[in-house]
Amino acid sequence: MITEVAGQYNAQDLENRIRQMWEEAQTYRKVRENRVGKRKFFFVDGPPYTTGRIHLGTAWNKVIKDSILRYKSMNCFDVKDRPGWDMHGLPIEVKVEESFGFRSKRDIEAYGVDKFIQRCKEFALRQKDDMTAQFKMLGAWMDWDDPYMTLKNEYIEAAWWTLKKAHEHNLLERGLRVVNWCPRCQTAIADSEVEYWDETDYSIYVKFPVEGEENTYIVIWTTTPWTIPANVAVAVNPTFQYSKVRAWKDGTAEELIIASDLVESVLKEGRYKDYELLGTLSAKEMQELKYTHPLQDLVPGQKSIKHGVYAADFVTAENTGCVHIAPGHGLEDYELGLEMGLDIFCPVGEDGRYTADAGERYIGKYVKEADGDVILDLEERSKLLAQGRLTHRYGHCWRCKTPIIFIATSQWFLRISDLRDKMLDEVSKVTWYPEWAGSARFSDWINNARDWCISRQRYWGIPLPIWTCPACGHIEVIGTAAELEERSGQKLVDLHRPEVDAVLLDCPCGGKMKRSPDVFDVWFDSAVASWATLHFPSDEKQFEEWWPADFITEGHDQTRGWFYSQLGASMVSFGRAPYKSVLMHGFTLDDQGRKMSKSIGNVVQPEEVVQKYGADILRFYVLGANAPWEDLHFSWDAVENTSRMLNIFWNAYRFALPYMILDKFDASKADLSKYQSSLRAEDRWILSRVNSLIEEVTRSMEQYQLHRIVRSISDFILEDLSRWYIQLIRPRTWIEQEDPDKLAAYATIYEVLVTLSKIMAPFTPFLSESIYQNLVRGLDPNAPQSVHMCSWPGPKKELIDKRLEASMALVREISEAASNARQKKARKLRWPVLEIVIAPCKDDVDLDNLEPVLKGQTNSKKITVLSPGEKPKMKLEMAPVHRKIGPVHKGDAKLVVEALRIADASKIKRQLDEEGEAHLSIGDKSYTITREMVQFSELPPENLSAAEFSLGFVYVDITLTxxxxxxxxxxxxxxxxxxxxxxxxxxxxxxxxxxxxxxxxxxxxxxxxxxxxxxxxxxxxxxxxxxxxxxxxxxxxxxxxxxxxxxxxxxxx
RNA sequence: GGGCCCGUAGCUUAGCCAGGUUGAGCGCACGGCUGAUAACCGUGAGGUCACGCGUUCAAAUCGCGUCGGGCCCA
CATH class of the missing domain: 3.30.2320 (hypothetical protein PF0899 fold)
Structure with a gap:
């Protein structure tokens, strides 16, 4: 039995009912089971970080995923849809630290690492549960009962196994490197964890005294005075020319060495009054110079360092053209240092404070606060040439916002820069949506790929499974828990710190190997998701069957994140990309294109939208707002529009129900094939349109052009179904007998609605289900239990009639033109008109059996289609041309004009056409009229009102009878x-x-x-x-x- | 400094890959419709398709450059 439905589309009620129905009937599980053994579609969920609240971007992300998975499932794929949770890492540590008021690692150690880990774990699990509920609310169908979680032993093993592979392939390396360092978190952080924003720093010019030359200095420039104590060299560009100048200030002179092109600007900065050029030095000559450190007396570590000048390509023609090199505090500095064999001097500790190497004056000072001291000390020693302030982009720890510093520390690296070419090759094999996400954006990132620092000096993370022997330096990487048990004889309940820290292994040399105390960079966790989600390495069978992933989709920030980390991890362990296709989507911004942030107060919670409008509306809105790969500018107005559109759909659905119920519409009457002979042209048209729609939606879906799908469906519902078809069939539904004409309309709209419920199912799962339950299950209890168990409808090609569609489009245009024409003469549509004349200019108007439709919609008694170029009988108008009549007829001109006004225009025209001139008699005089004295124009007669359409004009005869x-x-x-x-x-x-x-x-x-x-x-x-x-x-x-x-x-x- | 994306009506956008009359929605004004009715439709006003140069019979669309915005990198 079909039942009547509520008057207004109430998404909340509807969705709650459907959610409950799905819950009770275990629909999700059945839908997936339905496809077991079919073609496989392996989707890997990019795990959201367990922050506790999903935001609009996360919602959009899951809606895209869910829509695609539902579509694939309807297309008979056996879908792997395990959701994931990213649960380790600094963000949670920071949150837990905050809750206890901890300020440093020392507080954590004092509290107890075991208890701290426990708190982090509880926190992550709680947040996961909260977020799961929010995702379910959106209608995201994933395996919520069995998600992968990075904190599980099984998952940890996947990371361990991967690192062991890297080690076996000789891609794991320990080394002193300059890393981004967060002094607060006291850990290395990845390039991708650095957030940049503007910061005002000192900008200073420093004079380095040249050895063996009196009062002569190399001038350098820096924004980080605190790195001066660690200076070991100066870099110059091998192609530049340098100048030595004598410069005067305050009555004294000194000799300065600066890149030739920059002399003027540097001297201006230093407020020198005057200068003279003493000579030039080539880059080669520069490299022969030695200098003494400007703070040599304060920094004892500097005593043993030889300071020289070196060539480096990265030196630009800015500031002084001489670059201060501190290999302990800069990336390029470090690399230059390595190349030139310089000392890697780093007198700064993990807490961001100077160590004893920096000397009495600086020891214990926090470097970012020591800038002033350094400047003062330089000034006292007359080594400061100038100082100022400069606003520039500076990196910060993305979690605690502390400015990062560069320090040289000992870290573990994956040498993936060696794999660069192979990675690029793999990227080109992946299908990217859009194409440039891979070929341009991602490839560019990989081209700049550096070795991956995977170690972090923290607690809440996957422990590095690297054991080293303090005695002989032997390294062993453990791949699984079982292997660890076998090697140590200890069985661990939980693989996290601190338990795992206590495990010692026997070294072949007889010593005891200890675990390297670091944990993994949290990006490494999610990097192994594609095999961890298959329970690899413990279950190799699933891996064989499913891996690699068919599809992943994430935001464009993941270019440097998950797209990359997964590729890196997969390259080191399997030598290929772990995914076959990637859809890159955008960010959610506010309606002005700004980032949503608490401080601006423009944050929109997905829950808010669901409560106001419903999940289907949010889904349909975010899918249709713009192309997936562009940023989404959230707009409440646009949500309102979506809501209105779906409400119209609801009304269209609701429209036929009372009549159908009244007529006891049942399964036997729903069979369209019975009514072939009774179908009207408009029925065949809407059936053609809906099948064309299937084609369109399918084609767009195969390219993940989600916005086009929403557009196609919306257009169909608004234009074809609601504004046109339903208007056309209204009179038929009022027929009171068992009339085949009426039943054919019912069967047609039934077919259309059921088809719509199926093709909308991936996008508006609740609404679709509700309609399906009523229309399909209401008639046939043996139909699939859920719309989501149905097969994706293939277009019925035999029902597609493009000619008919084109003709109907024309009929609509003509109807619109006709109502336009009616309006010009204030004739309401309710009042019938005698005739409508269609006058095309060039092309034939092909009405293809739709004349009755056109008659009905224009409320006219007769339709006349003229052949191209033909016009209805026109009224000829004639206007006198004064400036031609005047000179000829002079004093009588007025009379002539008057006579022309009342003359028969067609008669004059005929005379002109036949004889070249016409004659007008006024009184007893005759006047000659030439062609240029009059201007003819054709106007429709009074009873015709005209309006334009794409192929010509439409004339409406408004004569009343x-x-x-x-x-x-x-x-x-x-x-x-x-x-x-x-x-x-x-x-x-x-x-x-x-x-x-x-x-x-x-x-x-x-x-x-x-x-x-x-x-x-x-x-x-x-x-x-x-x-x-x-x-x-x-x-x-x-x-x-x-x-x-x-x-x-x-x-x- | 480099890479990628974006720039179309007051606002939000479609069209761009595949060159051929820029199309919608919101808002505004006027009119219409009415057994889907707290809905809907029509008409009107409003576009140098960011700018410049080039390719072409033809450029919003392709190429080069400039400007502005965003993301990422250095």
């Missing part, structure tokens, strides 16, 4: 009675009695001709029409129709 007027008045009366029925809240099938009193006799006579028609249209069993009638009934109203008072009384019988 008594027949037309009679129909017009009757329709006016019908509409008002219908309005009153509505007011009394009557049901469609209710019968009424009606009395209509019309105060004007002529109009009454006109209406009288249609008495029977009016009575039947308004279902009046008793109907009186007259003048001076007594009005009775439950509802009596006075109306005014075309200036005439009409009083109507109706009552339910």
């Amino acid at each position: 008594p027949e037309l007027e009679s129909e017009g008045y009757s329709r006016e009366i019908i509409r008002r009675i219908q309005d009153m029925r509505k007011e009394l809240d009557l049901r469609v099938e209710d019968r009424i009695s009606a009395v209509v009193d019309i105060e004007s006799k002529p109009i009454l006579d006109l209406a009288m001709r249609q008495k029977e028609h009016i009575a039947s249209e308004v279902r009046a069993a008793k109907f009186e029409l007259g003048l001076g009638l007594e009005l009775k009934g439950k509802l009596v109203k006075d109306w005014e129709i075309e200036g005439v008072c009409v009083r109507i009384g109706i009552d339910l019988i």
Whole structure:
């Protein structure tokens, strides 16, 4: 049984009901089981970090995933859809630290690492549960009962196994490197964890005294005075020329060495009054210089260092052209240092404070606060040439926002820079949506790939499974828990710190190997997701069956993140990309394109949208707002629009239900094949359109052009279904007998709605399910239990008729033009017109059996299609051209003009055409009229109103006849009675009695001709029409129709 | 400094890959429709398709450059 539905589309109620139904019937599980053994579609979920709240971007991300998975499932794929959770790492440590008011690692150690880990774990698990509920609310169907979690032993093993592989392939390396260092978190952080924003720093010019030359200095520039104590060299560009100048300031002179092109600007910075050029030095000559450190007396570590000048390509023609090199504090500095064999001097500890190597003056000072001291000390020693402030982009720890520093520390690296070419090759084999995400953006990132620092000096993470022997330096990487148990004889319940720290292994040399105390960079966790999610390495069978992933999709920030980390990890362990296709999507921004942030107060919670509008509306909105790979500018207005659109769909769905129920529409009547001979052209048209729609949606879906899908579906619903087809079939639904014409319309709209419920199922799963349950399951209890178990509908090609679609498009255009023309002459659509004339300019108008439709929609008695170029009979207008008449007829010009005004234009034209001139007689005089004295124009006659359409013009003949007027008045009366029925809240099938009193006799006579028609249209069993009638009934109203008072009384019988 | 993306009506955008009359929605004004009705439709006003140069019979679309915005990198 089909049942009637609520008046308004109430998404919340509907979604709650459907959610409950799915829950009770275990629908999700059944849908997936339904496809077991079919073609495999391995999707890997990029694990969201367990922050506790999903934001709009996360919601969008999961909606995209869910829509695609539902689509694949309908297309008979056995879908792997394990969701994931990224649960380790600094963000959670920072949150837990905050909750206890901890300020440093020392606080954590004092509290107890075991308890701290426990808190982190509890925190992550709680957040995961909260977020799961939010994802479910969006209708995201994934395996929520069995997600992969990075904190599970099994997952940790996947990371261990991968590192062991890297070690076996000789890609794991320990080394002193300059890394991004967060002094607060006291750990190395990855390039991808550095957040840049503007910061104002010192900008100083320092003079380094040249050895063996009196009062001579190399001038360098830096924004980090605190790195001066660690200076070991100066770099110059091998292609630059340098100058030695004598410069005067405050009555004294000194000799300065600066890149030639920059002398003027540097001296200006230093406020020198004057200077003279002493000579130039080539880069080669520069490299022969030695200098002494400007703070040599303060920094004892500097005593043993030889300071020289070296060539480096990275030196640019900015500032002084001489670059201060501190290999302990800069990436390029370090690399230069390595190349040139310089000391890697780093007098700064992990806490960001100077060590004893920096000397008494600086020891214990936090480097970012020591800038002032360094400047002061330089000034005291007359080594400061100038100082100022500079605003520039500076890196910060992405979690605690502390400015990062560069320090040289000992870390573990994956040597993936060696794999660069292979990675590029793999990237080109992956299918990217859009194409440039891979070929341009990602490839560019990989081209700049450096070795991956995977070690972090923290607690809450996957422990590095690297054991080293303090005695002989032997290294062993453990791949699984079982292997660890075998090697150590200890079985660990939990593989996290601190338990694992206590495990010692025997070294072949007889010593005891200890675990390297670091944990993994959290990016490494998710990097192994594609095999960890398959329970690899413990379950190799699943890996064989599923890996690599068919599809992943994430935001464009993941270019440097998960797309990359997965590729890196997969390259070291399997030598290939772990995914076959990638859809890169955008960011969610506010309606002005700004990032959503708490400080601006423009954050929109997905829950807020769901509560106001419903999950389907949020889903349909985010999918359709723009192309997936572009940033989404969230707009409440646009959500409102989406809501309105789906409400129209709801109304369209609801429209036919009462009639169908009334007519006991059942499975036997739903069979379209029975009505082949009764289908009208418009039925065949909408069936063609809906099948074309299937084609469009399928084609867009195969390219993940999600926005086009939403557009196609919306257009179909609004334009084809609601604004057109339903309008066309309304009269047929009012027929009261078992009429094949009516049943054909029912069967057609049924077919259309059921098809829509299927093709919308991936995108608006709740609404689709609800319609499907009513229309399909309501008639056939043996139909698949859920719309999501149905197969994706293939287009029925035999129903697609492009000619018919084109003709209907034309009919719509002509109807619009006709109503435009009516409006020009103020003739309402309710009033029929005699004729509509279609006059195409060039192309034939092919109405393809749609003339009745056009007649009905334009409310006209006759349709005439002219052949191209042909015009309806036009009225010729003629205007006198004064400046041509005047010179010829002089004093009589006025008379001539007047005569032309009343003359017969067509007669004049004929004379002109035939004889080249015309003659006008006024009184007894004759005047000659030449062609240039008049201007002709063709106008439609008074009774025709014209409007343009794409192929030409449409003319509406608005001549009134008594027949037309009679129909017009009757329709006016019908509409008002219908309005009153509505007011009394009557049901469609209710019968009424009606009395209509019309105060004007002529109009009454006109209406009288249609008495029977009016009575039947308004279902009046008793109907009186007259003048001076007594009005009775439950509802009596006075109306005014075309200036005439009409009083109507109706009552339910 | 480099890479990628974006720039179309007051706002949000479609069209761009595949060159051939820039199309919608919101808002505004006027009109219409009415058994889907707290809905809907039509018409109007509003576009140097960021700018410049080039390719072409033809450029919003392709190429080069400039400017502005975003993301990422250095």
